[in-house]
Amino acid sequence: MDRRTFLKIIGSGIASAATGNLLTPGRTLAKEGPSAKELYGILVDTTRCIGCRRCEKACAEVNGLPIPDISEKANESVLKTMRKTSPTQYTITNLYKTEKGSFYVPRRCMHCNQPGCVAACLVKAMRKRPLGHVTWDLNCIGCRLCMISCPFDIPKFEYNKAIPRIQKCNLCFGRYNKGLVPGCVEVCPTEALMYGTRRNILEEGKRRIAQNPDKYIEHIYGEYEVGGTSHLYLSSVPFEQIGFRKDLGTVAYPEYSTGFLYAVPFIFVLWPIAMLGINRATKKSKEDEGHHEEKGKH
């Protein structure tokens, strides 16, 4: 091979790698906040929640959703049914009656450290922001794979719109940029919601458990579930009794497929090249034969 051919090969290799990088959405890279120093989250203390639903009202105001009626009468009837998040409600509170008493549990997006929805999104519309917020963007194609992948069944699709969107809590990303806490945290009258860095709120959760062993069970939901979430829950009764899934495991959802996916470049690119190389290397070259013949002739 001469120099020109060599440079052509190298050059085209670099060019193809560059274009490939530009074109692929990079959806496999759902790491724990690419350059994050701290993740932000909320500690939810279900023993403090009084079911006033001001968090729902504040969330609706802050995000331009229809404002719910949270008068005493409305609360009484609304809290009789178990609700889920909906396209117009990013956070909902449910009432659970247990042996230890009634508990109100606010549920919303858990903002997992390694979200299944971010890994599932084909177009990177679901993104994990550097500081922990899992947000949805307008380049969504409406495939709803994020809904399937969420272990907590949070993202909701606007079936009633012609240009449908996925709706879910975004941890008030817009307010964060203005230096404010999320709307729900600001208005909670009993500080059942506590906002802060995940490290700090985890410490606070552990402190509360250690100082009040009779009041809390010794588990923070979200500390390790599905690889850890940024919404941590404290409870007085076992979590199954207040509507939490206990079968989730501690493996983050994207990690189930990273092994396979990272193997793709190897299998489709490097492996054929390696095989080709070995093939060529072990093949008898014609030049050698001719050379031998020539030698032999002399």
Added chain:
Amino acid sequence: MNKKLIYLILGVVYLVIIIYGLNAVYNVEATLRPKEAPAVKPENKIAIAHTEIFGKLERPQVIFYHNKHSEALKQEGCKTCHPADEFDRLGFDFPKKVVKKDEKTVMNAYHDQCIDCHKKKSSENKKAGPVVCADCHKEKDKSIVVQYPIFEFNFEYHDKHVKKLKEKIGKDDCSLCHHTYDIEEEDEALALVYEKGTEESCYYCHELGKKRGPELTAITRVAAKKGLSIRKASHQQCLNCHLKYQEEYLKKGKKEACPTECSKCHTGKYKTVAELEKVPRPARDQKEKPFINIKDAKLKGVTFDHKYHETASKTCRSCHHETLKSCKECHDLTGKPEGNGINVARAYHDVFSEHSCEGCHNKKKSEKDCFGCHRNIPIMDIESVGSKKEACAICHSGEIKGPLSRPPLSVAKLDPEKVKKEVTVKVLEKEFEPSKFPHLKIIEKLVKISNDSKLANYFHKDIQTLCEGCHHRSPAAAEAKKDTPPNCRNCHSIAYDPEKLNKTRLLSAYHRQCLGCHEKMSLEKGRKCADCHKVKKGGPTEITHIKNENVVKQNKSRILQVWRPD
């Protein structure tokens, strides 16, 4: 036959087998789990099962109707079935003549005793019991549970017995029931003695399951060897005496005074501590107000109102858990084996024990009337760093005839300028009206609760102690000297402070302090928003102001919306 036919036949047979198999699998009758038999009313029945000898029973247990037998054998007397000892006292070990307790012997003994008697009666043409297997071992009685509620020999019964006995024989004679076991006596027959001044509860020696100290373990071992559990011992002791006197009473024509039927004692009805308050406690020359002083101890002695504390529990054993002696005889300064290694300080002050002073006091603090304030006040034990010397001095006065109660608290001396009658909280006013609450009324209610409870009255030395229930971080004495009121906002900021996460903000400080107290004290009022502050008419409808602009834009646009969700 040709091949095709064979294949066809095989195929059909195979198909039939599959269908039949599936049918069988899907239609398996679920074996019903035997339902837990509801407990029947005992009604003087006894279940004879002896599972400790037989293990799993071949035939169903026998339900023995004691009433029927006692009626039928009135003439012959109890000794027909019951074994009697050398003192002519009835025993309750069945069957009557069995020494070796193995399956065959016991079974034969029962059969001999019961069926022979039935056969005899039947041959005399009298009403007799069954002789056929299945008539006693009834299938329907298989899973019946005969359970009698535990009988509590409370102070009222004890008092009745003491009084009745004095009536009869003119003096107090505790030896009829009380005895102790002299473990050092070699001759077992002479070991059971009565020593005046050592009368105790039967449970100390006869409660076999409990772990005891070295002295008592030797005695309980003997009791266990003789099979004298509290159940057996009390039946033997009580019933024999009752049977003796019952004859007498019946002869005199009086109605049955001493209960001899199971359900007459095992009523399932129990008296509460309050109901037993006025009943005189057993007199054993105990000091009414002893002075507890430990030699070489760091703190001064404590005057202890033993007489009052006797009325605070249903049994002496709640404090005197091992023996009726005083605590310091087993618990000394360094810890003895008699005291299970627990030294005297821990014995009196262990905060979670059921037997110590502080343990019981601590439990009382979680009652409805006290828990409103005491849920936030940390438990003070002798190891906690924040122990105030003044708190120790409340009990450790060092005076032999120290005060056992304090003068009742009163709001009369409070300065109305400093202690406001009504307090208005309007610093957080937004969509609700300012909240007005009856400050003085709350103080008066707390004062009343404190004065009504002897425990509270003793520990709440002055009215400022009560202030610290709500004004919790500043000492009341210091606050009283200031000119400005102790505002919650002096410590609790209104805005969110990301540096100090566990510092409660003002909004939640108010709500958790007030709502928490109302909830723990089970108050009716003050649980809903409107109870404390009504919605302001014409006030703002929005509770937050700064929005997530991008999301609002997305959500507000209704381009090509097909229908609105409900």
